[in-house]
Amino acid sequence: MGDRLRAAPGAVLLRWPTLTALAVLACNDHWWKAAYGNVVTGKLSGAAALVLCPFVAVGTAEVVLGRQLLQRSAVRLAAWTGLGAALAITLVETTPWGLSGYELLLGTLRWPFDALASLRAGTGLPAVGRVLQHQDLTDLLTLPAAALPSWWLATSQPRSKRRGPAVNVADPG
């Protein structure tokens, strides 16, 4: 990755942990589960998603702000996101209303993609539905994965100490 990309907002999304988690999640959901469905593939997506979420949160924040976050801020955001995701997964796996909420939330979030697919197929707009999710307490074993992003951000090469890589100094007034 070039220096310019490395210093760009959202560059964390291009680092190897993010790309690995993304690749694992996509491959597991769309390939490995069907080909080698077992206990490992049953947990892999959950772990990969827990890793991916904090990175996506940091990357999204940087894209929105138009600059990279300070390392300390990025670590904090990743930690809080990971904690929130872990808590959400716990509620989903242990409570009926958590499960229902997850099904509805994910169903709503995926609607634009489903709508695009339906429009492309010429079948009209689909209704907002739910996703299929099943409670499995053993999924809680994947929760430690939520801590990996903040740990990696805290221990990897320090990021810029500045508020932004590009600063214009203009004459006062």
Add this chain to the structure above:
Amino acid sequence: MGWTMAGATVRQRRQRTPWPVWLVLALSAFTLVATSPPQTEITEELSFDLSLAEFSPVEVTLDVSGAVFDEEWRDPPMLRLSDLRSASPGSGARVRLDPAADTQRFVVWADDGFGPGWLVLPDACPDGCELSFVLSAEGPSTAPGVSDLRIRGELSARVEFEEGGFFTGSIPAGARLDLTVHDPRFRPVPEPVIGLGPPERVGRGADGLDDPSSTVRVEENAGAFTVTRTSDAFASVLVDGEQLGATATLRPLSEGPLLAVAQGNVIEAPILDDCPPWPANCVRDYLVTILDGAITVQASGGARVEPGAAGNPLLSDGDELLEVATGTVTVGADTPAVLDHRIEVVGPDVGSSSFAPDAGAIVTVRLLDDQSRVLVRLGPAQRVFEADAGSVTVGTRLPATYVDAPGPGDGYVAEVPFSVELLDDEGTAVEVLWELDVRVGTFGLGRFDELRAVVSGVGEDVEHSDG
């Protein structure tokens, strides 16, 4: 944005986000929201706006074309249908899905959210197909003066695939639940039961055979089932046509994982060679309690039986059957090749629709003519029967309607059409004898002592007898 630093105004320029970041961000968002398969369009809402007295059957087609099946659990492929519910909770309105004739191996019904039911897909549907159901709704009350009470019903069906207890399959986008109103004709509350004789009261028997310790234990043994009688109270029970002795071996059914079935006086139990690894749908051990004509099937050994589960659409855990009518039909030169009958059942007024006894009927037809083929229809179920096959048994649930009117007839009224059609009769008079063996039972709460049933039909071709 700016701030003062060392006497100068420092402006931060908003950086452009490079396209790879946008790409990864979009891919991440898509992958995260797509990690759980959608319930897709399986969830549909069906609105009833019918008077309680005119609920009409609705044809339901569940299209699972392109559904994902795993080779390892294809036999038998199963779906789980849940969240069937009425939109009028507490009213007692019931939504029921009965399979069409070609998918008669399962029944799903729900009462205010009860369920789910397991569906065994027909063998000809390994790669996805359309499953047809008949959807019916039943109102809780048709008390005088409120006949125009209207109710809205909602059908919400979730279809899930199960593999060994773990859900790994999914229904891809495009799967849908099509609801089509079919023949929305006015359907009044059934008239008082009429038959070839007064309705007969059927009972559990006054000979004290309902001793709970009098059981027959059915155990799997090397692919067969062994029945052990633990009491001498069942001298009238035959297994496989023979008197039940200390032990007897039950015949396996060829139709797959069914529960024990009562066919006349023959008890049949399945071989569960293709039982899925997960025990949810695998009954390895039966405890069969046989009372005087009433049969209770219970699963033991840690297995469980889902009400309305895969297999026998009539019997499930705790179900009981009673023989209520037997008759003989003669088809000759003066009778049509199609004999239409109707089985009607009046159940007790149990005081609350929440305790509605559900009823089912089994009709066994024995064809004594050795040259004919017949088509036996019982409600949505049908079977083609060859003359030399001995007998054929067809079973279905009875679509009961609750009647809460004062006077005779209150309680539950159910009727189901039953017909026997001579397939290869080309107008030539053929003497054929039919024997009707009608059994009616309650499901869940049993109130046999107040259950009445009659069989009525064409002319005088049915003789009603005591159950």
